[in-house]
Amino acid sequence: MIKENYRQVEQKICEACMRSGRERSEVTLIAVSKTKPVEMIKEAMQAGARVFGENKVQELCGKYEVLPKDLHWHMIGHLQRNKVKYVVGKAELIHSVDSARLAQEISKECVKQGVEADILIEVNVAEEESKFGICMEETEKLVREAAVLPGIHVRGLMTIAPYVDDPEKNRPIFRDLKKLAVDISRKNIDNVHMDVLSMGMTGDYQVAVEEGATMVRVGTGIFGERQYNIKES
Numbered sequence: 668m669i670k671e672n673y674r675q676v677e678q679k680i681c682e683a684c685m686r687s688g689r690e691r692s693e694v695t696l697i698a699v700s701k702t703k704p705v706e707m708i709k710e711a712m713q714a715g716a717r718v719f720g721e722n723k724v725q726e727l728c729g730k731y732e733v734l735p736k737d738l739h740w741h742m743i744g745h746l747q748r749n750k751v752k753y754v755v756g757k758a759e760l761i762h763s764v765d766s767a768r769l770a771q772e773i774s775k776e777c778v779k780q781g782v783e784a785d786i787l788i789e790v791n792v793a794e795e796e797s798k799f800g801i802c803m804e805e806t807e808k809l810v811r812e813a814a815v816l817p818g819i820h821v822r823g824l825m826t827i828a829p830y831v832d833d834p835e836k837n838r839p840i841f842r843d844l845k846k847l848a849v850d851i852s853r854k855n856i857d858n859v860h861m862d863v864l865s866m867g868m869t870g871d872y873q874v875a876v877e878e879g880a881t882m883v884r885v886g887t888g889i890f891g892e893r894q895y896n897i898k899e900s
């Protein structure tokens with residue numbers, strides 16, 4: 668089932684690329700494996716999945732330890748500063764940087780470990796109160812603050828769009844994020860590359876690809892519904 672799902676998502680990404688005149692190679696599919704066991708990840712690997720997204724540090728580290736080292740792990744969830752030390756060196760990309768203090772902590776840890784980290788700035792485009800992320804107006808300021816820190820590189824922007832019944836409703840949000848990335852890119856800030864746009868989830872990734880996503884984060888569409896216990900939800 669997971670293998671079939673993965674291939675179907677692949678297919679839909681291909682189609683969205685064709686519709687928008689893009690190359691399939693421009694878009695990375697991140698299989699969001701949070702809450703799902705290692706066995707299911709192995710099944711996705713059989714279909715070709717190599718990039719996995721997790722939103723909890725402990726879970727990312729646990730899976731990182733037991734799975735083959737040629738996989739790529741992305742930290743996509745809210746990151747607490749006291750947990751930064753565990754993900755640096757393991758997560759290839761941290762999608763969820765939304766404050767200068769967090770960027771500073773990642774930088775500090777990178778310097779300490781003698782490694783480099785790629786980060787995205789998480790933007791709350793929809794300005795939903797329940798969401799993490801910085802507002803659009805403050806994004807450039809945070810990009811500039813992160814750009815001067817040693818050991819880290821700003822690679823682009825990430826957003827979590829609202830949960831909607833019709834994915835078309837999120838198209839303006841993806842457009843806004845793309846536009847913001849282009850605007851910031853034009854400022855030619857040192858140590859800043861705006862080549863990653865992480866946007867689109869199970870419900871809306873095709874629209875996100877049409878609007879320029881270079882990374883889509885698909886969980887349910889590959890692994891099925893998640894079951895949370897009361898504590899986690």
Ligand SMILES: *Cc1c(COP(=O)(O)O)cnc(C)c1O
Nearest residue numbers: 699722743868869884885886887
């Ligand atoms: C869980 C999660 C996803 C995947 O959501 P689905 O709707 O299951 O595809 C994507 N991005 C982030 C940040 C998440 O936490």
